[in-house]
Amino acid sequence: MSQKYMDLKRMDRRFIEVTFVGYDIYEPYDGGFGNEMFAHIQIIKRAMEPQLSSFLTNISLPPLPNILALLLLLFILFLIINKRSSSSSPSSSLLPLPPSPPSLPIIGHLHLLSLPLHHSLSRLSSLHNNSPLLLLRLGSRLALLISSASAAEQCFTKHDLTFANRPTLPSSQRLSYNFTTLVAAPYGPHWRNLRRIATAELFSSSSLNYFSHVITEEVAFLIKQLSGGSGFRKVEVREKLDELALNVVMRMMVGRRCDEEEGRRFRWVVKEGFELVKESSVGDFLPFLRKVGNVGREKRMVRLEKVADELFEKAVEEMRRRRRRGEEGEERTIVGRLLDLQEEDREYYTDEIIKGVILTMIAAGTDTTAETLEWAMSLLLNHPQSLQKIRSEIELLVGHDHRLIQVSDLCNLPYIHSILKETLRLYPVAPLLLPHESSQDCTIAGFHVPRGTILFVNVYHIHRDPNMWEEPKSFKPERFMEGATTGLGYKITIMPFGMGRRSCPGEGLAMRLMGFALGAMIQCLEWRRLGEDEVDMEEGAGMTMPKAKPLEALCMPRGIIV
Structure with missing residues (x-):
């Protein structure tokens, strides 16, 4: 196309004229959408990723009859998808679909x-009367956006399965090793077995104590x-927090620290993986664009897959060699336990399954832990009275013998737990959780949700x-102390690790590591901001919720024996 934009002209209330290099194409126009539609059409390019932008601006258009035929075909496909998704069962005729913003053909x-x-999803909910549910069309896929605790509870209790x-x-x-990891696997016997291993062996109370x-x-x-x-x-x-989290996970996995x-390389794998997930692919939702402008991303995917697999394979082979030489001794490791299971059932516990567990541990247990601790320290530096309250709680427990707190002390340090919960409330590591998918039709809050x-x-x-939390944007860890309420009569409920059967099985490990690390850092070190200004609390973009500006601070030892 010689033009890099679409020229929009208001015509009859039923139509919008879109000019593509001299060709006039008319799209149906919902007058109720008003001026908002013009703004939305103008930002399609930047909202649809670089590959779609390139597709829209650089293709060579065939003759007009072919264009019209293609548009007609795509519009018919859109209507078919719309019809199928809105009438997937007889119950759909009895209950309405959730409210949905006006959408565009094809891209929804x-x-x-x-x-x-x-x-952006929070703004969307706010623009529609803070609706607890919104039905979105993401290209060829339907998506349900939940924005209330009560609707989320329905999804993960009554409709958890x-x-x-x-x-x-x-x-x-x-x-995800072809959707075989604990995080990505579809619900079924394989996933249930991985979950059983995670909860009963890898993250059981006895394992955490060990x-x-x-x-x-x-x-x-x-x-x-x-x-x-x-x-x-x-x-x-x-x-420093990245190094801490990675070395804890590596010692649990293979019994040694990283060089x-x-x-x-491990940190690059985690960072690049999250970057690629953040960028996602418009081809996930518009299949006919799956091959358009996707070459660069696919190359990055292939390289990431290769580097990650080499690292995980090295860990597995290292444990095999140590076992053959009798060097493992009495030390327990997660990979060692998985190799035990492999000896019992080689057909099921393949190396890919073991490497998938390593992938899950590294991805879910390193970046997210460091991220939460970074947010917690940033909040405490901006609220020094809370930092001093943690220190006083610790000194009251351990006295003045200058010993380092122990992991077993955490159950007697409730304010540290309150700090972590308030941090996770304000800055949840997975602000949208991980996506789920309905396996059958169901009813949420009186609305029909298709399979x-x-x-x-x-x-x-x-x-x-604000309907649940008093001063929801304020840092108030006291709201999580025993006997506290939200201030508005609601039971305290946060869900940073998800809910239901697909909630994170590593929650216990994460809270134990974060609680002990935070307590020790406050007990053993004096902390100050770099200057008079408060720590910048701007969020970065990502699948998780990183700080836009990594935390830097001043610290000095307090003389506690470690």
Whole structure:
């Protein structure tokens, strides 16, 4: 196309004229949509990813009859999809579909989405009378947006089994060993077995107690790194927290810490994986564009898959060699336990299954832990009275013998738990959770939800709902102390780790590591901001919720023995 834009002209109330290089094409126009539609059409390019933008602006158009035939065909397909999704069972004639914003043919509501996604979806809910449910059309897929705690509770209690599936989006296939990991696998016997292993063996109370020494030793190592010198010095907090989380997970997996190069590669795998998921692919929702402008992203996917698989394969082979040489001893490791299971059933417990567990542990247990601790420290630096309250709670418990707190002390340090819960309320690591998919028709809040609908739960919006939380944007950890309420009569409910049968099985490990690390950092070190200004709390864009600007602070040792 020689033009880089669409020239829109208001015509009859029933039509909009769209001019493509001299050709006039008329699209039906809903007068009720008003001026909003013009703005939405103008931002389609930037909302639909670089490959779609390239497709819209650079293709060579065939003769007009072919264009009209193609548009007619696509519009008919859109109507067929619309008809099928709205009449998937007899019950759909009895109950209405959830409310839905006006959409465009073919792309549906994709043009309304922008990054950070949880913010754009929160605005969308607010624009529609804070509706607890919105039905969105993302190209060829239906999606249900949940923005209230009561609707989320229905999805994950009464309809928990219905929403136990994950959508099998093509862009995620390479990052999940063909949808066989605990996170990505569809609900069924394979997923139930992985879940059983995770809850009964890998993250059981006995396993967490066994690995407590790993947490203690790695946090002590962190404190020694931060305690260099006698005065205040500037530290890049996020970098140190990344190292802490990765080394805890690696010692649990294979019984050793990462070397510098290996740690760098693991962190690159996690970062690149989250970046690719954030960018997603418009081809997931518009299949006819799956091959358009996707070459660069596919190359990155292939490289990521190769690097990650090499790292995981190295870990598995290393454990095999140690077992053959009798070097494993009495030490328990997660990969070692999985190799035990492989010896019992080699056909099922393939290396791909084991590497999928490593992938899940690395992806879910490193970046998210460091991210939450970074937010917590940022909040405490901006609220020094809360930081001092943690220190007083610790000193009241351990006295003045200058001993480092222990993991077993956490049950007697409720204010630390309140700090973490309030941090996760304000900055949940998965602001939209992971998407679910309905395996059958169901009814949520009196609305019909068709089979195959993708479910997004806007935890960020729910955690800041003014109808549930008093001063929802304020940092008030006291709201989570025993006996506290939201201030508006609601039971305290947050869901940063999800709900129901697909909630995160590693929640116990995460809370234990974050609680002990936060307590030790406050007990052993004095902390100050770099200057008089408060720490910048701007959010970055991503699948998780990173800080836009990594935390830097001043710290010095307090003389606690570690």
